[in-house]
Amino acid sequence: MTRGWLRTATVCAGTLLVLATGPGIAHADVVFDPADADELAAILAEAAEGQDICYGWRVQVYDPDAGSDLSVGTSFGAGSQVSDFGPPLCATTVEFFADITYTSESSEAEDSATYNVVSEPSGPTKQDLDELDIVDEGGLVGDDVDVVVFKAVAALPQLAADVGVARPIEATPETGVDPDAHLTDSPGSDFWRQVGTMLLWGLALLVAGIVFGGYVMRSAHLRPRDLWRRTPARTGSGPRRSTVDGKAKSKIRPSGRAKPKARPPGRSTRQPDQVTDVATDQHPSPEPRRDAGSEKE
Amino acid sequence: MSPRKKLLAACGISGIGLVVMVVALVSSGGIRDYLDGHYSRSSGTGRSVVYTSTSTPNVVYSQIHSARPPSDTQFDPSGYFLRYSDDIVAITANGSGSRIYIDDERHGFARWLPYVGGTWGTGGGAGENFRGGGPGSGK
Numbered sequence: 128m129t130r131g132w133l134r135t136a137t138v139c140a141g142t143l144l145v146l147a148t149g150p151g152i153a154h155a156d157v158v159f160d161p162a163d164a165d166e167l168a169a170i171l172a173e174a175a176e177g178q179d180i181c182y183g184w185r186v187q188v189y190d191p192d193a194g195s196d197l198s199v200g201t202s203f204g205a206g207s208q209v210s211d212f213g214p215p216l217c218a219t220t221v222e223f224f225a226d227i228t229y230t231s232e233s234s235e236a237e238d239s240a241t242y243n244v245v246s247e248p249s250g251p252t253k254q255d256l257d258e259l260d261i262v263d264e265g266g267l268v269g270d271d272v273d274v275v276v277f278k279a280v281a282a283l284p285q286l287a288a289d290v291g292v293a294r295p296i297e298a299t300p301e302t303g304v305d306p307d308a309h310l311t312d313s314p315g316s317d318f319w320r321q322v323g324t325m326l327l328w329g330l331a332l333l334v335a336g337i338v339f340g341g342y343v344m345r346s347a348h349l350r351p352r353d354l355w356r357r358t359p360a361r362t363g364s365g366p367r368r369s370t371v372d373g374k375a376k377s378k379i380r381p382s383g384r385a386k387p388k389a390r391p392p393g394r395s396t397r398q399p400d401q402v403t404d405v406a407t408d409q410h411p412s413p414e415p416r417r418d419a420g421s422e423k424e
Numbered sequence: 425m426s427p428r429k430k431l432l433a434a435c436g437i438s439g440i441g442l443v444v445m446v447v448a449l450v451s452s453g454g455i456r457d458y459l460d461g462h463y464s465r466s467s468g469t470g471r472s473v474v475y476t477s478t479s480t481p482n483v484v485y486s487q488i489h490s491a492r493p494p495s496d497t498q499f500d501p502s503g504y505f506l507r508y509s510d511d512i513v514a515i516t517a518n519g520s521g522s523r524i525y526i527d528d529e530r531h532g533f534a535r536w537l538p539y540v541g542g543t544w545g546t547g548g549g550a551g552e553n554f555r556g557g558g559p560g561s562g563k
Contacts, residue, residue, distance in 0.1 A: 174501035258486050261499065284501030288517060289482040295517030298503035300525065300535040308534040310544060314495030317509045318452055321493055325448035332441025340434030347427035 156205065157188045157196035159273050164198070164205035167277055174284035175202035178293035180250075181217035183209035184280045185224050191231040198276075221246045221287055223256075223280050227267050240267035244283070250293075251286035259286075455492045455508050456526060462487070463524055472531055475524040481515045484522045488513065498540045505540050512536065 156164045171182040183201035185208060190196070201207045209220050225242040242262055244253045256262060259282055266275040288295035316323075343349075425433075456473075463475035463484075477484050485504045489497070494506035494513070503516035512532025514525040527535055533544070 170501060255482065258482060259499070259504075260486070260489060261497075278497070278499045281501065282499040282504075285481060285499070285504070285517075289480040295481075295519075296502040297518065297523075298500065298514060298516040298536070298539060300514070301537060308537050308541070309530055310533050312544075314507050314509050317454065317492070317495075320495065322448040322452045326445055329441045329444030329446075329448060332444060333438050334441075336434045336436070336438025336441060339437065340431055343427050343430040343434060349427060349431075 156198045158186050158198035158276055159205075161205070163273060163277060164200055167280055168200045168202065168205045170281055171200075171202035171284070172204075174296060177296055178284060178287060179219070180284070180287055180293050181209055181212060181220045182280070182283050183207075183220070183222045184276065185209075185222060186276055187226045189226070189228045191229065191234075219247065219250065219292065221250045221283050223276070223283060225262075225267055225276065227272065229268070238268035240264045242267060242279075244286075246287075246292070249290075251283065251290050255286050255290060256282065453492075455488075455511055455513060458488070458492050459513075459524060459526055462491075466523070471528040472535075473526050475526075476518060476521060477524065478521045480520070481517055481522045484515050484524060488515070488524075496544060498543055500539045503539065505536055507540075507544055512540070514539075 158164075159167070167184075174180075175182055181202055184199065186198040188196045188198070199206060199208045201209050201212070203212065209217060209222050222245050223242070224245060225240060227238070227240045229238050230236045241264070242253070244251055244256050246252065256279060261282060262275055262279045266272070269275075284293065284296065287293040459473070459475050463477050466474045466476045468474060479487075481504060485506075488494075488506065492508070494508055496507040498505040498507075503514055506513040506515075510529055512527055512529060512535075514532070514536055516523050516525070525535075526532075533540065
C-alpha cells in the first residue's frame with residue numbers, strides 16, 4: 128500500500144516537472160500569445176539546427192500599473208533564456224533585446240522603448256537589423272508590438288548568414304499550386320503607397336500658392352493685366368478716377384444747381400423762353416419782368 | 425513686401441508643388457519594371473520570373489523595399505517576402521548572393537504558403553491574423 132502511493136506520487140511529480148519545463152508548453156508571456164511564442168521558438172530551433180547558432184529574444188516591459196514583466200525565448204523553447212545555455216551547447220549566440228517602458232495615463236511622459244541585437248562572439252548587429260526597417264521605437268510601444276518583435280527575431284538567422292557567421296538557409300518554393308490557397312484581403316494600391324505622400328504634398332503646395340496669390344491680388348486690388356505693367360500698381364482703396372476727358376470729370380461733379388456764368392446783357396443766344404426760365408429760377412420775383420422792346424402795351 | 429513680390433512668392437510655392445507632383449509621377453512604377461531594370465533575369469514562365477543578384481538578401485531587400493514599398497512583409501530564417509497589390513516577391517539566399525522570385529498574387533501565395541500562410545491572406549492588414557498578445561497598456 129505504501130509502495131503504491133510512493134510510486135503514484137513519483138509519477139505525478141515527474142509529470143508536473145515535464146509539463147512545467149518541456150518544450151512546446153504554453154507560457155504566460157507579456158508580449159506574445161503563448162502559441163505565437165512557441166511558433167517563434169520552433170522557427171528559431173529549425174534555423175539553429177542548420178546553422179549551429181543559439182538564437183533568442185528578451186523583452187522587458189515596465190508598466191506602472193502591472194509592474195515589470197519579461198518575455199523570453201530561445202531556439203530551445205519559449206520561456207528559456209540564452210544565458211541558461213553556455214558553451215559548448217551555445218558557442219555562438221545571437222539575441223534580440225528590447226526594453227519597453229509604458230507610462231501611466233496621468234503622466235505627461237511618453238511611452239518609450241530601446242532595442243539591440245547582441246551577438247557573441249560576433250554576428251549581426253542592431254545596424255544590420257535596422258537596414259530591414261522592421262523595428263523602431265514607435266513600433267515597440269504600439270499596438271502590434273508582438274508582430275514587430277516576431278518579425279525582428281525571425282529575421283536574425285538570415286542576418287547571421289548575411290554577415291557570414293552562419294550558413295544561409297534557402298527557402299524552397301512549393302511546386303504544386305494549391306487551388307484553394309488564395310488571398311482574400313486587399314493589400315491596397317501600390318501607386319498610392321509609393322507616391323501618394325509626395326503627390327499630396329505637391330498638391331498642397333500648389334493649392335497653397337494659388338490661394339496665397341489670389342489673396343494678394345484681392346487685397347491689393349490687382350487685376351491679372353496689372354501684373355504685366357511696368358508701372359507700380361496702385362494700392363489705394365478709393366474709387367478710380369478717369370483723367371482722360373472732360374465728360375468723365377463731369378460725371379463726378381456733385382449734384383445741385385450749377386452756378387451760371389455771368390453774361391453781358393443783350394448778348395444771349397438762347398431762346399426767349401429759356402432765358403425767362405433761367406431768370407425766374409435765379410431771381411425769383413413776384414412781379415413780372417418788363418421788357419419795353421418785346422411786349423405790347 | 426510689395427504685392428508683386430508676394431505674387432512671385434506665391435508662384436514659387438505653386439511651382440515647387442508642381443515640380444514635386446511631376447517628380448512623383450515620373451518616379452512611380454511597378455515592381456516588375458523595377459526588378460527587370462535592376463537585376464539579372466534568370467528564368468521565367470508566364471507571370472513567374474526569377475532574378476539573381478550578387479548582393480546578399482539583406483541588401484536586396486533594402487533596395488526593393490525603399491524603391492517600391494510593399495503592402496506587407498514577412499521574415500523567415502530562409503528568406504524575406506514582400507506583398508504587393510498584384511504580386512508577391514520572395515528573396516532567398518543563393519550562395520553568397522540572392523535569388524529573387526516574383527509571382528502573381530495567386531501563384532505566389534500558393535508557392536510560398538508555408539512561409540506566408542497564416543499571416544497574409546484573410547485579414548485586413550499587417551498582422552491581422554497574428555494571434556497576438558502584448559501588454560495592452562500603452563498610450
